[in-house]
Amino acid sequence: MELSECDALVDPAKSRRLREMVNGKHADAQAQRSIAAFEPENRFDLPVESWLELQQARRIIDDEIARITSFFPEGRKNSLFKIRFGTLEEIRTMEIQAIFKRLKFDDKRVNLSRLRKINYHGEKIS
16 A cells, blocks of 8 residues: 555645635735845935835836846847946936936836935935
């Protein structure tokens, strides 16, 4: 006589309720941990609203840069981006408003008035 593992009666991939039971309890905790790990602390003592706007602006900038470079050939992404816009380091030292202007982003997605004189890293620029 041979023992084999018992399979579930319903495949979790086919049951929405079973997936919710298994993943639902752990998904919220994992999502909050991953957000906390991704976003560093507010180390420049910015107001909470400004810090949240900065995080949103950084996500938009990173996503749009990735989208722009996806159109370039694989081996020449950085050099073609540098020719058109400048290096990533130069861009990240600029004010958020200047980054949006240089990369021609829609500035209505972020409240840029709160991000005056702040660069990509959250440092105040005089």
